[in-house]
Amino acid sequence: MSLISNLKPGGKHGVPSSESRDPIGYLVAGLNRLAQTDLLDKVRLRKPAEQVVFSVTRSGFKTITNASRTFARKGKKGEPGTRPTPAAASGVFDLTPGEDEQMLVDVVTEFADEIVRPAAAEADKACAAPDDLLKSSLEIGLPILGIPESLGGVSEERSAMAGTLVAEALAKGDMGLAVAALAPGSVATAIGLWGTDAQQQTYLPAFSAEDGSVPAAALALTEPTVLFDVLSPSTTARRSDDGAGFVLNGTKSLVARGDSAELFVVGASLDGKPALFLVESSTEGLSVEGDPAMGVRAASMTKLVLEDVKVPADAVLGETDGSTYTQCVRLSRLAWCALAVGTAQAVLDYVTPYVKEREAFGEPIANRQSVAFMVANIAIELQGMRLLTYRAASRAAAGKDFSREVALARKACTDKGMQIGLDGVQLLGGHGFVKEHPVERWYRDLRAIGIMEGTVLV
Amino acid sequence: MSINLEVPKKHRQLVEQAHQVAMNMLRPISRKYDIAEHEYPKELDMLAAMIDGLSESGASEGAGATGVRRDENGDDKTKVKNGANLASVTSVAEMCWGDTGLLLSMPRQGLGNSAIASVANDEQLERFKGRWASMAITEPSFGSDSAAISTTAVLDGDEYVINGEKIFVTSGERSDCIVVWATLDKSLGRAAIKSFVVEKDTPGVKVERLEEKLGIRASDTAVITFTDARVSRENLLGDPEVNVEKGFAGAMATFDNTRPLVAAMAVGCARASLDLTRDLLKDAGIEVDYDKPAILQHAAAARFLQLEADWEAGRLLTLQAAWMADNRKPNSLEASMAKAKAGRVGSDVTLSCVELCASVGYSENELLEKWARDSKILDIFEGTQQIQQLIVARRILGLSSAELK
Numbered sequence: 001m002s003l004i005s006n007l008k009p010g011g012k013h014g015v016p017s018s019e020s021r022d023p024i025g026y027l028v029a030g031l032n033r034l035a036q037t038d039l040l041d042k043v044r045l046r047k048p049a050e051q052v053v054f055s056v057t058r059s060g061f062k063t064i065t066n067a068s069r070t071f072a073r074k075g076k077k078g079e080p081g082t083r084p085t086p087a088a089a090s091g092v093f094d095l096t097p098g099e100d101e102q103m104l105v106d107v108v109t110e111f112a113d114e115i116v117r118p119a120a121a122e123a124d125k126a127c128a129a130p131d132d133l134l135k136s137s138l139e140i141g142l143p144i145l146g147i148p149e150s151l152g153g154v155s156e157e158r159s160a161m162a163g164t165l166v167a168e169a170l171a172k173g174d175m176g177l178a179v180a181a182l183a184p185g186s187v188a189t190a191i192g193l194w195g196t197d198a199q200q201q202t203y204l205p206a207f208s209a210e211d212g213s214v215p216a217a218a219l220a221l222t223e224p225t226v227l228f229d230v231l232s233p234s235t236t237a238r239r240s241d242d243g244a245g246f247v248l249n250g251t252k253s254l255v256a257r258g259d260s261a262e263l264f265v266v267g268a269s270l271d272g273k274p275a276l277f278l279v280e281s282s283t284e285g286l287s288v289e290g291d292p293a294m295g296v297r298a299a300s301m302t303k304l305v306l307e308d309v310k311v312p313a314d315a316v317l318g319e320t321d322g323s324t325y326t327q328c329v330r331l332s333r334l335a336w337c338a339l340a341v342g343t344a345q346a347v348l349d350y351v352t353p354y355v356k357e358r359e360a361f362g363e364p365i366a367n368r369q370s371v372a373f374m375v376a377n378i379a380i381e382l383q384g385m386r387l388l389t390y391r392a393a394s395r396a397a398a399g400k401d402f403s404r405e406v407a408l409a410r411k412a413c414t415d416k417g418m419q420i421g422l423d424g425v426q427l428l429g430g431h432g433f434v435k436e437h438p439v440e441r442w443y444r445d446l447r448a449i450g451i452m453e454g455t456v457l458v
Numbered sequence: 459m460s461i462n463l464e465v466p467k468k469h470r471q472l473v474e475q476a477h478q479v480a481m482n483m484l485r486p487i488s489r490k491y492d493i494a495e496h497e498y499p500k501e502l503d504m505l506a507a508m509i510d511g512l513s514e515s516g517a518s519e520g521a522g523a524t525g526v527r528r529d530e531n532g533d534d535k536t537k538v539k540n541g542a543n544l545a546s547v548t549s550v551a552e553m554c555w556g557d558t559g560l561l562l563s564m565p566r567q568g569l570g571n572s573a574i575a576s577v578a579n580d581e582q583l584e585r586f587k588g589r590w591a592s593m594a595i596t597e598p599s600f601g602s603d604s605a606a607i608s609t610t611a612v613l614d615g616d617e618y619v620i621n622g623e624k625i626f627v628t629s630g631e632r633s634d635c636i637v638v639w640a641t642l643d644k645s646l647g648r649a650a651i652k653s654f655v656v657e658k659d660t661p662g663v664k665v666e667r668l669e670e671k672l673g674i675r676a677s678d679t680a681v682i683t684f685t686d687a688r689v690s691r692e693n694l695l696g697d698p699e700v701n702v703e704k705g706f707a708g709a710m711a712t713f714d715n716t717r718p719l720v721a722a723m724a725v726g727c728a729r730a731s732l733d734l735t736r737d738l739l740k741d742a743g744i745e746v747d748y749d750k751p752a753i754l755q756h757a758a759a760a761r762f763l764q765l766e767a768d769w770e771a772g773r774l775l776t777l778q779a780a781w782m783a784d785n786r787k788p789n790s791l792e793a794s795m796a797k798a799k800a801g802r803v804g805s806d807v808t809l810s811c812v813e814l815c816a817s818v819g820y821s822e823n824e825l826l827e828k829w830a831r832d833s834k835i836l837d838i839f840e841g842t843q844q845i846q847q848l849i850v851a852r853r854i855l856g857l858s859s860a861e862l863k
Contacts, residue, residue, distance in 0.1 A: 090460065091467035093781055094538045098460045161461055229754050326749060348854075356855060364861075372851035372862050373844075379854045380795045380847075384771030387778060391463035391770075398462075407748035411767035450751075 062289045065281040065304075069215060069262045075201025077314055082200060084148045084158045084192060086399030095390070101162045107140055108169040116173025116181075123298035124441055127290075129180035129257075137181035138214050142166070143207045146189025146458065151200055152208035153192065157397070160331065163189070163458030164338040164393035168386075171342025172349075175445040176298030178339055179456055183256040183299065186335070186457040187217035187265050190276070190328060194318030199278065203263060215262035219332065220252035220304050221454025230267070230274075230329050230453040231322075237268040237277060240310060246270070248277060248285075248309040256455045258288040258302030265317060266306065267325060267454065274325040276317040285309035295444030296452070328457065330403060333410045334396060335456040337389040340413035340449045344382045347424035347442050351375060355427055374423050381416035388412050393458065414450030421446035463774060466540040469548055472519050475512075476549040479505065480556025485825075488557040491676035492828055496668050498632065499563055499676055506565035510588075519545035523571035526715035527583075528783060541784035543715070547722035547776055554726030555733075558832045559676030561723065568629050569593040569716055569840070570637040573653060576712045577696045585692075586655060592633035594624035594682060602845045604639065605648045609684065611640040617688045618654060620662075623681070626839070630680025631665050634658055638684065642700055649702045653712075655693045662687035673831030714793045717840055718779040721796040724804030724836040725773045731811035731829045732766060738815050758814055765807045772800035791853040798846035801837035808833040 009025070010017030021029065097105060115133055123129050146163055147153025155162070170178035188207040191199055206215050221230055235250025248268050255264070264279045264286075279286065289303040318324025355366040355375060365371045392405035421443040425432035432439045465473060483505055491499050512518040520542030527542070553561040561567075570591025578586065600606040609622025620640055627636065635657045642650040656663060666681040691698070736746070744758050752760040775796040782789035808830040812819035819826040837843050852862050 087460065089462060089464075091464075092462060092538055093464065093466045093540050093544060093777065094460065094462050095778060095781060096461070096538060101460075227754060229751060231749060329749065352855060356857075366855050366857060367861050367863075369848070369851075369862070372855060372857070373847045375854055376798075376847040376851035379850055380775075380799050381771070383778075383792075383795055384768075384775055384799055387463060387774035388767065388771055390461050391774060394461045394463060403748045405770075407763065408767040408770045411752060411763050412771055415764065415767075 062287055062305075063259065065258070065283075065286045065288050066216075066260050066262055069206075069280075070282060071202050071206065071263070071280060073198065073202050075196070075198035077196065077198045079197035081192075081195045081197050082148050082150050084146075084155055087157045087159075087161065087394075087397040089398045095387075097161075097165060101165055104145075104162055105165045105169050108166050109172070111136065111140055112170050112173030112178075116170065116177050120174035120177060120298065120438065120441065121435065123174070123177055123180075125297075127292050127297045128300050129177050129298050133177065134181060135212050138212060142181055143185040143188050143214050145185055147192045147204060147207065151192060151204045153188075153204075158399065160334065160396035160458045161390075161393045164334060164389060167335050167338035167456065167458060168342040168345070168389075171339040172346050173342075174298060175339050175343045175442075175448070176296045178342070179256050179296055179299035182335070182456045183219070183261075184214055184217045186219050186332075186455070187263060189331075189457055190219060190265055190317065191278075193331075194276070194324050194328075196314065198314060199317065203278070216257045216260040217263040217265075218255045218258055218261040218304075219265045219328075219454045219457060220255040220258075221267040221329065221332065222252060222254045222452060224251060224253040224303065228453075231326065233267045233269050233274055235266065235268040235306065237270040237275065245310055245312040246277065246315065248279065248306045248311060250306050252304040252306070253291055254293060254296075254301045254452060254455065255288070255291070255304045256299040256301060258304050259290075259300060264304065265454075266304070267328075270316075270320055273320060273322040275320045275322070276325055276328060277311055278315045278317050279306075279309060279311055283309055283311065294447055295441065296448045297444075299455070329453060330406045331396065332454050332457045334389065334392055334402075334406050335458045336449050336452050337385070337392070337406070337409045337413040338458065339456070340417040340446060341382065341386045341389055343442050343445055344378070344385060344417050344420040347420050347439060348375070348378050348382055350437075350439060351378070351424055351427045358428075371427065374427060378420050378423055381412075382420060385409070385413050385416055396458075410450065417446045417449045463777065465548055465777075466544065468540065469519055469545050472517070472521060472545055473548050473552055475517075476521075476552035477555070479508075480553050484553065484556030484560045488560070488676075488825060489822070489828070491559065493675075495670060495675040496678060499560060502560065502563055502565060506567070509564070510566065518549070521545035521549040523567040523569070523719075524575040526572050526719065526783070527575040528715070528786060539784045540781070543718065543780040543783040544777065547718050547780040550719055551722040551726035551729070551773070551776075554723045555730045556726075557676065558723055558727045558829075558836070559674035561726075562628055562674055562677035563632065565632070566590045568633055570633065570635065570655075572716045572719065573637045573712045574655065574695065576715045577653070579696075582655070582692070582695065586635070589635050590629070590633040591635050591637055591655065592627050592629040592680075593637045594627045594630070595639045596626045597623060598625055602842055605651065607639055607641050607651055608644070609638065609640040610644070611642055611652065611654060611694075613642075613691065614688075616691050618691060618694065620654065620656065620684045620687045620689065623666075623683045625681050626669070627680045627682050628677055628839075630682050631668060631678045636663075636682065637695070646700050646702065650700045652698070653695045654689055655695065656684070656687060656689050660687050660689065672834055673828070674835055713841060714788075714790050715783060717793040717797040717846075718776050718783070718789075720836055720840040721772065721776040721779070721793075721800035724800040724833060725769070725776055727829055727833050727836065728769050728772075728800075728804045728807035731808045731826055732762075732769060734824070734826060735762065735811040735814055735819075738818065761810060761814065765803075765810055768799075768803045769807055772796070772803040775799050791850060794841070794846040794849040794853075797841060798843055798850060801843050801846070804833040804836050805830075 009015045009019045144153040237246045262281045285307045287305045291301045291303040388409035392402045392409045395402035424439040525542035525546030570593040611618040662685040669679040746759045752763045779792040779796040
C-alpha cells in the first residue's frame with residue numbers, strides 16, 4: 001500500500017468521502033503521521049504510555065468476555081415461567097404513587113443524593129461505576145425490583161410503574177450510574193416477564209443472591225449502524241446444522257458493563273423476525289470492545305462482537321414471532337424516558353438557584369425574562385415529559401397496550417430532554433461548558449435519549 | 459392509590475356524550491357561523507336546554523362553566539377525587555373538538571359563569587343561577603396588566619356606581635349579565651380591584667360594537683361602556699374589603715380555575731386537526747408507526763409524531779391542573795403550565811396540520827384552516843403565553859413581581 005493511498009482523506013476522522021487533499025494537505029497529513037510514530041516516544045518526547053489494561057475509556061481495545069460463572073441448569077424445560085400479574089386498575093385518575101412505590105422512591109432518592117451524585121463526575125471520567133456504589137445498589141434491591149415474589153423478587157404485581165419511578169429518581173443522581181446500576185435488574189425483569197420455568201430457575205436465583213454476588217448483565221439491542229432500526233437487527237441467528245440450537249453473528253453497540261457482564265440478552269433476527277437470546281458470557285465466540293460515547297459513560301459502554309456464537313435451543317427468551325422483542329423495545333424506551341425525566345429534573349434543580357445567585361448588570365440574571373422564561377419552559381416541558389412517561393408506565397403496569405403512549409413519551413423526552421440539556425448549559429454560559437459544573441454532563445447524557453435501545457428496561 | 463392517567467371510568471359516558479354532541483350538532487353548523495359572523499347560532503338554545511337538563515339530572519358530573527367551583531366541605535378528604543373540574547376539562551375539550559367558537563357561545567356557559575362559580579358566596583350563587591354571564595376585564599389601554607384597570611366602582615349608598623370601557627367581552631352581546639372588573643380606589647393598587655355582576659339591562663350599560671375577528675367568529679366579542687351604571691352592593695363578588703396584604707389574590711383565584719378550561723379548549727381544537735390530518739395522510743399513503751423510530755419514517759409521519767407528543771403533553775398537563783383543583787391542591791403553577799403548553803401546542807398543531815395537508819388544508823373546503831384561525835386566541839385570552847411563562851417562572855424561581863417584571 002503506497003503512502004499516497006494511505007493518506008486519502010475520506011472515510012476517516014469524520015472527513016466525508018467527497019474531500020480531496022491538495023499538495024500542502026498531503027504534507028501536513030504526512031507530518032501528522034510522523035508525529036504519531038513511536039520514534040517520538042523513544043526519545044522521550046511524549047508522556048509515559050498509558051497502562052495497557054482493558055479500559056472502556058478507549059475504543060477498539062478488544063478482550064474476551066468475562067467468564068467467571070456458569071449457570072447451573074435448573075427448572076422444567078419448555079414449561080411457561082411464573083408471570084407477574086397486571087397491576088389492578090382503580091379507574092380513578094390519580095397522580096399519587098402507591099405507598100410502596102413512594103417508600104421505594106424515598107430510599108432511591110436518598111441513595112441518588114448521597115451516593116450517586118457525589119460519584120458521578122469521577123465515574124464519567126473513568127467510564128466505570130465504583131464497586132461499592134454498585135454493591136450498595138444491590139443492597140437496596142434494585143436487581144430484584146421487577147422479579148415476582150415467588151422467584152425471590154419483591155414485586156407482587158407488574159412493576160413497570162415502580163421501575164419508572166426508581167429509574168427517574170436514580171437518574172436525578174446521575175444517568176450513567178443509573179444505567180450501570182439498573183442494567184442487571186433489567187435482564188432479570190426480562191427473564192421474569194418472558195422466561196420459561198427453566199430459564200427462570202436457572203438464572204433468577206443469582207440476581208436475588210444476598211452475598212453481593214449478583215451478576216452484571218446486559219440487554220444488548222443497539223447496533224453500530226447509521227439510521228439504525230432496532231426492529232430489524234442485522235445481527236442474525238440461524239438454526240445450527242445439527243439442529244441443537246442457534247448460531248449468532250453480529251455486533252452490538254453501547255452494551256452497558258459488557259466487560260463484566262456474565263449474562264447477555266441479545267437481539268437478533270431469526271427467520272426475518274427479531275427475537276431475544278440469552279447468551280452467557282463464557283460462550284465461545286464472544287468478545288467485547290470498549291465503546292465509550294458522548295455520555296452515559298459511567299455505564300462502561302462496550303461493543304459486543306458475536307462470531308459464530310453457539311447457543312442451545314432453549315436460549316430463546318420469549319416468542320420468536322417478534323412480539324416479545326417489540327414489547328422489550330417498548331419497555332426499554334420507557335426506562336430511557338424515565339432516565340430523561342430524572343436527568344432533566346436535575347438540570348432544573350441546578351439552574352434554579354444558579355440563575356438567582358449569578359449577577360449581571362447589577363442584579364441576578366433570574367430577574368431577566370429571557371433567562372426566567374428559559375427556566376419556566378424547562379419546568380413546563382419537564383412536567384409534560386413526566387406525565388407522558390407516567391401514562392405509558394401505568395398502562396404497561398396494568399397490562400394495557402402502551403405502544404402509542406410510549407412512542408409519544410419517547411418523542412417528547414428525546415426532543416424536549418435535549419432542549420433542556422442545551423438550555424441547562426446555556427443558562428450557565430461559559431461556566432456550563434466546563435466540568436466544574438455538572439450541566440455539561442447532563443447535556444451529553446440527554447443526547448442518549450432517542451438513540452439508546454435496550455440496555456435498561458422496566 | 460396508584461398512578462393512572464386515563465380519563466376516569468365514571469366520566470367516560472359524559473365524554474362520549476359530549477363527543478356525540480360535538481360531532482352531530484356543532485360540526486354541521488361550524489362553517490355556517492364562521493362565515494355568518496355576529497349571527498346568533500339559534501341551534502345552541504336547544505343544546506343549552508339539553509345541557510341544563512343533564513346538569514339537573516346529575517349526569518353531567520357537574521361539568522361546564524360552573525364546574526370550577528371548589529367544594530371545600532364534605533366528603534372524605536383522604537380519598538382521591540375525580541370531580542367537576544376534571545369532568546369540565548374533558549367535556550370542554552370534546553366540545554371544542556366540535557367547534558371552539560360555538561362552545562364559547564354556549565348559553566349560560568360563559569367565563570363569567572366560571573368566575574361566579576369560583577368566587578361567589580352561596581347566596582350570590584343561588585341568585586345568579588341560570589343566568590348567562592360574560593366576563594369583562596380588558597380595557598383599551600391594557601391587556602395582560604390587569605392591575606392597570608381604570609374602570610371605577612364607587613360606593614354610593616347601597617349601590618356601586620360603575621364607569622369605564624371594556625373591550626374583548628366574549629358573549630358580551632348575548633349574555634344576561636357581565637362580571638365586570640373595576641377598582642374601588644386606583645391609589646390602592648391591585649388590592650382594590652373587585653369584580654361585580656352587572657345586569658345587561660342596567661341603565662348606563664351599552665354594547666358599543668362587535669369585533670370582526672381572525673377566528674372563533676361564531677362567538678361575539680363586544681365593546682361595552684359603563685356610564686354611571688348602578689349595581690347593588692350585594693353584586694360584588696368575594697370580599698368587599700380592600701385587603702392590601704392579600705392584594706390581587708382574590709380576583710386572580712378565578713384564573714386558577716379558568717385557565718385549565720382554556721387549555722382544554724386548545725387541546726380539543728388541536729385534536730380536531732390531528733384526527734382529520736391523520737385521516738388525510740392515510741389517504742395519501744402515510745401512516746404513523748409508533749414502534750419504528752420517527753427518523754426512519756416519512757417526514758410527514760415524523761412531524762405528526764412530534765405534534766401528537768406535544769399535544770398529549772398539553773392534554774395531560776391540563777388533566778393534572780383540573781385533578782389538583784378537584785383534590786383541593788393549590789394549582790396556580792400547574793394551571794399556568796397547562797395553559798402555556800396547550801396554548802402553544804394548539805397553534806403549532808393546527809398550523810402544522812394545514813401545512814401537512816397543503817392546499818387541502820388551506821382551503822375553506824376543509825375545516826383545518828378554520829381551526830388554525832380559532833386556535834390563536836387560546837394562546838392569548840385568560841393570560842397570554844408570555845404571562846403564563848412569567849407566572850411559572852416566578853413560582854419556580856421564587857421571585858416576586860417586583861423582582862421578575
